[in-house]
Amino acid sequence: MITCYKCGNRAVIYRKYEGRAWCKKHFSEQLESKVKKTIRDEKLIEKNDKICVALSGGKDSSLTLYLLHKFFGKRPDIEIFALTVDEGISGYRKESIKIAEKLCKKLGVEHHVVSFKEEFGKTLDEIVEKKKARACTYCGVLRRYLLNKKSREFGATKLAVGHNLDDEIQSIFINYLKGDINRLIRLGAKPAIISKKEFVVRIKPLRNIPEKETTLYCLLNGIQVHRSVCPYSHDSVRFDVRNFLNQMEEKYPGTKYNVIKFYDTLKPALVKHFKDKGGKVRICPRCGEPTSRDICKTCELLDSIKD
Amino acid sequence: MQIKLKFSNGKSKVFHVKKDSTIEDLLKEIGVNIETVIVKMNGKIVPEVEKLEDNCTLELIEFVSSG
Numbered sequence: 001m002i003t004c005y006k007c008g009n010r011a012v013i014y015r016k017y018e019g020r021a022w023c024k025k026h027f028s029e030q031l032e033s034k035v036k037k038t039i040r041d042e043k044l045i046e047k048n049d050k051i052c053v054a055l056s057g058g059k060d061s062s063l064t065l066y067l068l069h070k071f072f073g074k075r076p077d078i079e080i081f082a083l084t085v086d087e088g089i090s091g092y093r094k095e096s097i098k099i100a101e102k103l104c105k106k107l108g109v110e111h112h113v114v115s116f117k118e119e120f121g122k123t124l125d126e127i128v129e130k131k132k133a134r135a136c137t138y139c140g141v142l143r144r145y146l147l148n149k150k151s152r153e154f155g156a157t158k159l160a161v162g163h164n165l166d167d168e169i170q171s172i173f174i175n176y177l178k179g180d181i182n183r184l185i186r187l188g189a190k191p192a193i194i195s196k197k198e199f200v201v202r203i204k205p206l207r208n209i210p211e212k213e214t215t216l217y218c219l220l221n222g223i224q225v226h227r228s229v230c231p232y233s234h235d236s237v238r239f240d241v242r243n244f245l246n247q248m249e250e251k252y253p254g255t256k257y258n259v260i261k262f263y264d265t266l267k268p269a270l271v272k273h274f275k276d277k278g279g280k281v282r283i284c285p286r287c288g289e290p291t292s293r294d295i296c297k298t299c300e301l302l303d304s305i306k307d
Numbered sequence: 308m309q310i311k312l313k314f315s316n317g318k319s320k321v322f323h324v325k326k327d328s329t330i331e332d333l334l335k336e337i338g339v340n341i342e343t344v345i346v347k348m349n350g351k352i353v354p355e356v357e358k359l360e361d362n363c364t365l366e367l368i369e370f371v372s373s374g
């Protein structure tokens with residue numbers, strides 16, 4: 001039997017890149033301290049913050065809410081609430097909203113649900129009826145827009161999203177592969193956005209936790225999550241990059257952490273070089289997203305569905 | 308040794324492995340990347356480097372990226 005490096009109890013995980021195994025208790029403690037460290041080092045949460053957690057009901061957003069509530073739930077100066085977007089995906093979203101509601105009830109956290117239908121007049125199913133292949137693009141763009149808008153309206157100072165280490169390094173690679181330095185330099189635990197009142201600062205507390213470990217923590221600590229696959233998910237660049245990085249990690253343990261550490265080391269230099277060269281992070285005047293054109297893709301898309 | 312493998316979709320299949328094989332050995336053989344699953348052996352979550360027990364039931368918990 002494989003046993004915990006610290007206490008000798010039965011292990012639940014063996015991390016190849018560190019050559020050690022851990023039991024449920026010590027694994028959970030470590031994950032929590034890692035998340036706390038990210039929050040502290042990157043100053044993700046400050047005094048008097050009102051944090052909106054973007055809660056889909058999936059493992060990562062559920063864990064984000066669970067941990068922020070665990071760390072800050074008793075702090076009188078910090079408020080936490082959850083926001084779920086109902087895109088209107090039949091046979092998929094209803095169930096996850098139920099799970100999200102249940103978690104909020106259990107934790108005693110205020111929960112809001114907003115929908116594409118109410119906001120845009122159409123469900124995602126209706127919007128993409130004739131262009132199913134583009135569903136993820138539409139969905140991602142519209143969800144992001146709505147999360148920012150609604151969290152701001154509810155008075156949030158931070159918008160916490162569930163991005164884990166795997167999500168983040170996939171984004172690094174995707175932007176690299178697309179040659180999109182504009183977006184590449186805007187990744188991170190707290191992407192520096194233009195300080196404009198209209199934009200709620202996004203934070204990623206789970207950014208240094210591998211996907212496998214966010215899943216394991218939820219399983220071990222009884223956090224019930226929605227596990228179905230979105231009916232629109234399909235092979236994409238992200239899908240290929242995910243497979244590639246998993247293959248590399250399996251063959252060369254530690255790869256994932258190397259990628260993120262390398263990125264974090266390189267980023268300040270990249271940002272500086274980019275600015276020195278006269279490059280500007282061009283921002284869409286309407287929404288603040290990075291763009292290479294006058295009006296960004298999001299705003300174009302919003303215009304296009306109004307008809 | 309004989310191993311019963313249960314998949315996320317409820318189906319199961321019996322495999323025969325050499326003595327002292329680990330969970331990881333079996334996963335490699337069937338082409339499952341250890342980065343994409345959590346494994347339960349006889350109902351308990353275990354590290355993939357654990358040795359397989361004869362006549363055990365393995366359960367693969369796959370996870371999906373959640374947006």
Ligand SMILES: [Zn+2]
Binds near residue numbers: 005007023024025027
């Ligand atoms: Zn221990």
Ligand SMILES: [Zn+2]
Binds near residue numbers: 285287
């Ligand atoms: Zn825009």
